[in-house]
Amino acid sequence: MLLLFGLKTVLRALPGRLSVCRSCGQYVEQHLEERANKFTLFFIPIFTMSRAYRITCSNCGQRSSLSKQGMKALAR
Numbered sequence: 001m002l003l004l005f006g007l008k009t010v011l012r013a014l015p016g017r018l019s020v021c022r023s024c025g026q027y028v029e030q031h032l033e034e035r036a037n038k039f040t041l042f043f044i045p046i047f048t049m050s051r052a053y054r055i056t057c058s059n060c061g062q063r064s065s066l067s068k069q070g071m072k073a074l075a076r
Helices: 068-075
Strands: 006-020 026-039 044-057 065-066
Touching: 006 044, 026 068, 044 068, 065 068
Parallel strands: none
Antiparallel strands: 006 026, 026 044, 044 065
16 A cells, blocks of 8 residues: 655735834835645645744835744734
8 A cells, every 4th residue: 555645834924914013114016925734645635734924024124033922923
């Protein structure tokens, strides 16, 4: 019996938000990205193992990671 399994990383762009950059201090659009690691069985994603969020400043390009709570705070 042959069993194919593995991990797949999926990147998804989320809608940008206006906020103050931690690095340059400018009030500009911040690009949001979700990175999800999924367990695959026969190349079909079965379930998500972990999720991480990143925010990128459109002015200076500084990237920083966000927690799930930080992501919810930006949604408001």
